[in-house]
Amino acid sequence: MKYAIVFDSKTGNTAHIAGIIRDTLKQHRCVAFGQELPKEEVDVLFLGSWCDKGGFSETMQMIVAQVHQQRVALFATCGFGMDAAYFRKIADHLGEQLPKDNTVVASFVCQGKLPQGVLHRYEAMLEKEETQAAAKQMIRNYEQARTHPDEADEKQAEAFALRVLSQCG
Ligand SMILES: Cc1cc2nc3c(=O)[nH]c(=O)nc-3n(C[C@H](O)[C@H](O)[C@H](O)COP(=O)(O)O)c2cc1C
Known part of the structure; x- marks a missing residue:
């Protein structure tokens, strides 16, 4: 082929x-x-x-x-x-x-x-109450994607x- x-x-x-x-x-x-x-x-x-x-x-x-x-x-x-x-x-x-x-x-x-820069962005989102729940989910996905x-x-x-x-x- x-x-x-x-x-x-x-x-x-x-x-x-x-x-x-x-x-x-x-x-x-x-x-x-x-x-x-x-x-x-x-x-x-x-x-x-x-x-x-x-x-x-x-x-x-x-x-x-x-x-x-x-x-x-x-x-x-x-x-x-x-x-x-x-x-x-x-x-x-x-x-x-x-x-x-x-x-x-x-x-x-x-x-x-995912690139590490994304994690830093999610971590910054953790600091605001209104974005905290979404940030936690994104971080879980980031960790899962790592391998x-x-x-x-x-x-x-x-x-x-x-x-x-x-x-x-
Ligand atoms: C600007 C940007 C947009 C992205 N959009 C999506 C998306 O719509 N859906 C998704 O599942 N991943 C998205 N990703 C994640 C990448 O597709 C993923 O990390 C991919 O494995 C990177 O492949 P590469 O290492 O070959 O560049 C995005 C990443 C970047 C940087």
């Missing part, structure tokens, strides 16, 4: 998942890895992003707008890990942000750790890559 992995990662979570996909498919031909779209045809194009406002980052939005008539596999990492329905919603939104002439073959979303992507996420990313291979290889 000939493929490319085009992704945007600010703090490394999405890049980590991109690396796992590439390692899982190491017997196959990866023609582009990073922020450049491949110059040649591929059997499948992986498009990955950190989750921004529930969808692709602005950088990825500009990239995906140029993708046409392609089999696409979508992946993302996001700061919240509430449940599968939340991940599903993000995956659906990524699909909606793609030009309509593409075909989504699979998608994968998992939680990623992600974890081993279970990595296994799911591998399974995702193999699922794509079985469809496009």
